[in-house]
Amino acid sequence: MDTLVSVIVPVYNVEAYLLDCLNSIFAQDYTTIEVIAINDGSTDSSLKLLDEYALHESRLRIITQENKGLSGARNTGLDYASGEIIVFVDSDDTIASSLVSRCINCFKSSNIDMVSFNHGVFLDNTSALKPLTKQVEEGVLQAHDYFKKVQQLETNTWIPSCFYGYKSSFLKNSNIRFCEGIIHEDVLFTPTVLTYANTIQVLPDVLYNYRKREGSITDYNANTKKSLKDHLLIINTLHDFSKKQIEVKKQLLVNFTALRYVFVIEHSQTILPNIYRQAIVSLKKKKQVLKLIQEDFYHKHLETETGYMFRILNGYIFKWPRRIYKYQIKSLFSK
Secondary structure (H helix, E strand, O other): OOOOEEEEEEEOOOOOOHHHHHHHHHOOOOOOEEEEEEEEOOOOOHHHHHHHHHOOOOOEEEEEEOOOHHHHHHHHHHHHOOOOEEEEOOOOOEEOOOHHHHHHHHHHHOOOOEEEEEEEEEEOOOOOOEEEOOOOOOEEEEHHHHHHHHHOOOOOOOOOHHHEEEEHHHHHHHOOOOOOOOOOOHHHHHHHHHHHOOEEEEEEEEEEEEEEOOOOOOOHHHHHHHHHHHHHHHHHHHHHHHOOOOHHHHHHHHHHHHHHHHHHHHHHOOOOHHHHHHHHHHHHOOHHHHOOOOHHHHHHHOOOHHHHHHHHHHHHHHOHHHHHHHHHHHHHHOO
């Protein structure tokens, strides 16, 4: 029998985009799929559209629940999923017709826990797709090597959970779930998954089409305060998680939390002083993370007045006699 793939689609007030999403999923060139659509308390006609679609598509399963947010909807999808492979698709996005088959081929040919693929971005009400790549070489990698490589990129395009396929048994055995009640849940989910995973296959193909629209849950400007507060929660959760890992994985998590601290501190400094102070106090307590903070950033945000005065004295008073001796007095005797 063909391998069953579960495609999990959280649905919340996306009546304008839902049909495009479903049509792209059911246009797959691999047909042994189940699509689990979680109606997460929609108040528009999304549920009606799902019910109408299910009349002619038996592979669509609809689960209706009170609104729990994106994480809660995905967790419900994981509870109901029967497939050996899991793929997440957000209901305002679309996917390439070969996404499922490309993932299936990877899992059949290699003993891997995950597949990574590239995506493109298109603006709402347009069809022009801008491909974005993670710039990690194609092939099978140790998950911690992949985690290290993507952290070195000047992009966060590797973080969204929709840009991966997962072996269902791996997620279940690792007891991996999405943290409910927060936004930017993938900032917690993906590093956790990559820490648990052994191997991952990287595909160069652009298989996922991400719609950029105003008012989405990832609209940073609309959720700035909650975004930064949730980032602090994520940082602390990952830091606690890192303590239980072997050294190579621990260091990767510590490095990732250092990057997120920089993000929170830089974005909260002028607009949310309370969060800014909380982030600085929290960072100072994490000595391993603190060691990874760049010197200029440290001087700007974390240096105490006493530390500043000592650095000035050390640089301009204590060191000058040595400099004078080295470059002036010593040179006279060497002639």
